Amino acid sequence: MREIVIISGKGGTGKTSLTGAFAHLAANKVVCDLDVDAPDLHLLLRPVREREERFLSGYEARIDGERCTGCGVCASLCRFDAIREGERGYTVDPIRCEGCKVCVAFCPAEAIRFELRHCGHWYVSSTRFGPMVHAQLFPGAENSGRLVMVLKQQARELATAKGLDLVLCDGAPGIGCPVISSLSGTHLAVAVTEPTPSGRHDLERVADLCRHFQVAFAVIINKHDLNQDEASRIEAYCRERDYPVLARLPHDPIITRAMIQGLVVTELPEAAFSRELTSTWARIEALMNGIG
């Protein structure tokens, strides 16, 4: 089984729109949205949920006002500034609580409960392009990296059960915890970038991240015509690092038009953009076969 993750470093480069098109073009796959924080792929694939599970991860502390003696040991030990003294005594701010249990362990009155945190939901769904595994972290919640691991595990199991040979993942922007989780066990990371100073800067950081974790890396330059000089700099960088450039796609409002209709761009008829993506996907497959 192969696993590809589409990433970008910078947000808004077209990652999800392209992943949607690849979901259309690829055969025998499970699609997986690993951007659990601000997922958008479902807006294109319109999944029908078949299974829904609660994502419980980490804990949060809660002070029992009845038992609290107001000694303040908890607040003095909390490194996350999550315990404050107010009119009603000490309380834990759930937004700041890291779930480290230090206050629970040191409270002399045993007045602090430690409760499992419900951080969101994950789903197994069906779409017109096949099965999809996705999730929604509650807004403001933590542990996105762990949820990414859960989704990948589910997607792999589903692929094995259904005899499918590819897991196609939409990743998150950035280079932090959810992105690092999304790279684990992946055969190929395809970065979608754009020829802007931010696009190039963020591409270089996400490339370094993939190098750090020894994941094969290839590049798609989207909105290629926005700035020719910057596009050339990205090409030169890729040549120097031996990263294949899989496509040079134009800045085309057709992406937004498809999105508004809840379609992926390759479903729109007669688009030059779509033909370009069909050959891009063929190049990704060839590259994956070469990785062995």
Added chain:
Amino acid sequence: MIVSVASGKGGTGKTTVAASLATIWDRPLVAVDLDVEEPNLHLFLRPNLEESEAAHMEVPVVDASRCTFCGACSELCQFKAICAMGKLILTFPEMCHGCGGCIALCPEKALSPGTRELGEINRGRAGTIGFLMGRLRVGEAMSPPFMRLVKAKLNEMIAQSARDAIIDAPPGVSCPAVNAVIDTDLILLVTEPTPFGFYDFRLAWEAFSPLGKPMGAVVNRAGLGTDDLYRFCRDKGLPILTEIPFDRAIAEAYARGRVIAEVSPRLKETFVSLRDEIRDLAERSRPGEAAHA
């Protein structure tokens, strides 16, 4: 006043708005890049970076000669950063959240504070604007503890000489994004009226509303997409402070690294009035709301 510029969806124009506001701000200001995973503000403000320091977090170091392998540390640790296995005690510093619990707990005082490098904090100036940026070390997973250190540095700068701050926040709506906006006075949500933009905007609104801070929207690439965003803002009483039109010329100027408030007098005017709208909103939100909270 500390203003945070956040977004939900990435690539909606957060950095563009933060950089543009900074260049037309008419009071002493420090521009702060808290998108520590992928900081970009410096690419537009082009500051002279005068100071750079490594930022560290506390992690435990074991003194094996004192350890009795009681396992109390490993039992407490919620992050699998310290493990007792028979006569072996292992630390995994990259898993550590820096809570300090194991060090405080160890009955034999066999644990002492060591450090893990999280990233680099840069300080400088762009003309009259102060500049502060955090750059997460590539391979480091945890941005929130690093962001807390950058924010501590900001507080230090403000304590030295009073000034406003504009914070460029990371995209998304989970812990890093919340961390960037939680200590600010006003949240600016930059979005675009596309289905992706609207969906993530709504998530951002849900994530940030419980913080009880004044919030206003900036609609970028106006004219692209649908009316859903406008309807939502009307229903929730969320003010749209300004709109920036969808215009290929703006996208090209951005692609050349230009601050778009400097592209045309008209765009400059857009940001000057945005600045005034921000101050109005902060003013309006101040008295009544705070008294009830």
